Amino acid sequence: MTDTIKYLIDETRIPKYWYNLAADLPVAAPPVLHPGTLQPVGPADLAPLFPMDLIMQEVATEREVPIPEPVREVYRQWRPSPLFRARRLEKALQTPAKIYYKYEGVSPAGSHKPNTAVPQAFYNKQAGVKRLVTETGAGQWGSSLAFAGALFGLEVKVFMVRVSYDQKPYRRALMETYGASCTPSPSKETQAGRAILAQRADHPGSLGIAISEAVEIAAQRDDTKYALGSVLNHVLLHQTVVGQEAMAQLEMADDYPDVIVGCTGGGSNFAGIVFPFLGAQLRGGKKVRIVAVEPAACPSLTRGQYAYDFGDTAHLTPLTKMHTLGSTFTPPGFHAGGLRYHGMAPLVSHIKQLGLIEAVAYHQTTCFDAGVLFARAEGILPAPEANHAVKGAIDEALKCKAEGKSRTILFNLCGHGHFDMQAYIDYFGGKLQDLDYDEAELAMALAGLPSVKAAA
Numbered sequence: 119m120t121d122t123i124k125y126l127i128d129e130t131r132i133p134k135y136w137y138n139l140a141a142d143l144p145v146a147a148p149p150v151l152h153p154g155t156l157q158p159v160g161p162a163d164l165a166p167l168f169p170m171d172l173i174m175q176e177v178a179t180e181r182e183v184p185i186p187e188p189v190r191e192v193y194r195q196w197r198p199s200p201l202f203r204a205r206r207l208e209k210a211l212q213t214p215a216k217i218y219y220k221y222e223g224v225s226p227a228g229s230h231k232p233n234t235a236v237p238q239a240f241y242n243k244q245a246g247v248k249r250l251v252t253e254t255g256a257g258q259w260g261s262s263l264a265f266a267g268a269l270f271g272l273e274v275k276v277f278m279v280r281v282s283y284d285q286k287p288y289r290r291a292l293m294e295t296y297g298a299s300c301t302p303s304p305s306k307e308t309q310a311g312r313a314i315l316a317q318r319a320d321h322p323g324s325l326g327i328a329i330s331e332a333v334e335i336a337a338q339r340d341d342t343k344y345a346l347g348s349v350l351n352h353v354l355l356h357q358t359v360v361g362q363e364a365m366a367q368l369e370m371a372d373d374y375p376d377v378i379v380g381c382t383g384g385g386s387n388f389a390g391i392v393f394p395f396l397g398a399q400l401r402g403g404k405k406v407r408i409v410a411v412e413p414a415a416c417p418s419l420t421r422g423q424y425a426y427d428f429g430d431t432a433h434l435t436p437l438t439k440m441h442t443l444g445s446t447f448t449p450p451g452f453h454a455g456g457l458r459y460h461g462m463a464p465l466v467s468h469i470k471q472l473g474l475i476e477a478v479a480y481h482q483t484t485c486f487d488a489g490v491l492f493a494r495a496e497g498i499l500p501a502p503e504a505n506h507a508v509k510g511a512i513d514e515a516l517k518c519k520a521e522g523k524s525r526t527i528l529f530n531l532c533g534h535g536h537f538d539m540q541a542y543i544d545y546f547g548g549k550l551q552d553l554d555y556d557e558a559e560l561a562m563a564l565a566g567l568p569s570v571k572a573a574a
């Protein structure tokens with residue numbers, strides 16, 4: 119383990135490679151399918167949407183993928199991100215557990231998302247692309263891509279889920295500050311958006327709809343590509359800088375996690391911290407318990423079906439096998455906008471299916487309770503999404519207390535909540551509701567899953 123880490127991370131302590139879990143999986147993940155032919159998609163099928171370098175990373179099988187020097191140059195601004203021991207939180211909980219957290223809120227956009235936004239902008243620029251189109255939920259991804267676009271001289275257009283657009287005007291202002299343009303979704307600018315608005319004029323939007331709009335625009339022009347902030351293999355790959363650094367930092371503390379906790383929206387920050395440790399385990403290293411925490415109002419890993427489904431609502435994307443609530447499912451409007459996606463990263467779904475990870479779901483009020491307890495102990499105010507990881511880590515620490523056992527817990531504090539203060543205002547005002555999704559709507563969305571018997 120020691121040698122691996124020294125090889126992967128140079129004297130600047132920034133990883134030189136991204137870690138590719140595909141190289142260590144006991145069983146390969148199911149292929150991505152073309153929705154028309156139900157045959158595995160090839161690089162050419164994805165070429166209208168992504169530059170070839172990213173497509174090749176999507177299907178890469180080698181364990182280490184080199185990080186280009188210009189990307190490491192940008193990473194240097196905030197990487198390596200700090201790993202903290204949460205001593206005051208441990209004390210507040212009176213737990214014998216040791217709690218560590220990796221803090222990704224130190225990036226310019228305030229979350230882990232620039233870890234992939236920067237290389238995505240870099241590879242697109244290299245391929246001669248002029249404009250990137252994307253979607254955003256809470257605005258974290260939109261502002262991260264806007265930041266990366268500004269660095270590499272790319273125009274950025276963002277479709278922002280309507281409910282977040284209204285709830286989070288400051289995220290939108292940040293995107294515009296970086297020079298991006300921001301449109302609430304569903305919008306009248308696309309066929310996909312117009313079709314949704316015709317059904318329901320006040321539709322709150324969803325990531326699935328915003329993805330359809332962005333993909334539709336990107337497919338129309340040669341100088342325009344699409345960028346996704348989560349779910350895809352190459353996005354998860356870029357996030358592995360988080361786990362590699364954590365591993366090296368824990369080694370400096372002469373420690374190793376027994377449990378790793380992360381929140382899951384599309385699965386990228388979770389994969390980022392987990393995959394390097396899981397890879398070490400699969401290569402014969404120490405077994406680690408791994409817990410994914412998701413919102414009870416959008417519970418893809420705990421309540422979804424493991425099935426082939428579309429990544430978007432208008433069915434413009436290829437089919438991926440994943441834990442899904444159905445591509446037409448619209449979750450209720452809770453505050454962790456980054457966790458409101460109907461599906462889950464195929465790689466995260468695959469390792470869940472293989473029994474390599476566990477998943478739990480919590481309602482938002484209990485997650486805010488945990489986030490406020492954390493802020494009062496550690497001083498950092500977590501993003502509403504990150505509160506799910508905080509809640510999961512606190513529960514693990516309380517289990518240690520009940521059992522009178524000391525364990526080392528590591529979690530990913532994937533972002534700060536400085537742009538999410540309205541959520542905290544609502545929480546302190548007693549206005550936060552624990553909304554349940556509509557069971558009938560879920561049943562309907564699942565009944566509408568595409569039938570993929572040929573490949574199943």
Ligand SMILES: *Cc1c(COP(=O)(O)O)cnc(C)c1O
Pocket residue numbers: 229230231258259347348349381382383384385386387388456457501503504532533534
């Ligand atoms: C986007 C986002 C998430 C959810 O996305 P993942 O791909 O699951 O990481 C979680 N936390 C924060 C802070 C985010 O910005």
